[in-house]
Amino acid sequence: MSEIKQTLNSSLGKKLIMALTGLFLCTFLIVHLAGNLQLFKNDGGYGFNVYANFLTHFPPIEVIAYILYLSILVHAVYALVLTIQNRKARPVGYEFTNKSPATWSSKNMGLLGSILFLFIVIHMNDFWYNYKYTNKVGYKEYRTDLATNQTTSSVYTPQTADFENSVSTENNVEIVRVKDLQARVANSFTSLWYVIFYVVAMGAVAFHLLHGFQSAFRTLGWVHRKYTPVVYFIGTWFFAVIMPIGFALMPVVYYIQSLK
8 A cells, every 4th residue: 555655646656647637537528528519509508408407417427527526626736746846856947958849738738737727617617606506597498399399498487496407298298497507608608708718728728638638648658659640640639629629619609699
């Protein structure tokens, strides 16, 4: 046990934990983007609101969510510790300029991580915290005719203070009542400054993942001349390009729609 503790407290151990938590967070981003894409459906927010309700009321998902929150904190804390240790180990800059082919993102992971941590705090407060623990998010009722599969929506006012959600069927009509997080999203992205901050944060995500995804595989020793190019391709085009653009499109589209 002491050897395990010693390993985890070492610089290599901290990098291993950062690599594992980072890859776990990459997996979460895939799921999160898939859920966010529901916002582009022209269904009155039905798909996204049902998705949000499922994430916050299905026990196994809730457990994974708290593991996610812990992973974010551990990843951020270990990144800070490693940065401080590196600076203490080299308190004086090199006499000669370093000519190594290090990328801009690899040199500025601390800055990128700080922007992302600030974004996560603001983002979770605006959506997750208000959704779960305040009454700032209203409710929506969706009625689906099971014969025609046509869905209509309307604002719903709960009859009791402790109402969370409900699903029922009356006269061959499915009635779903859930919190209207989609309306909260639409309202938040009427602010131009919030949209700009969101897009800048997604730029930070792109550069952070451009280096971080590939670095995690190197740290774990998963390096092979046959598979490394695949890892670089996925890290560059999927995680550092496609995913940040997918996330950034949401606030931009909603802001443009708010101007109409």
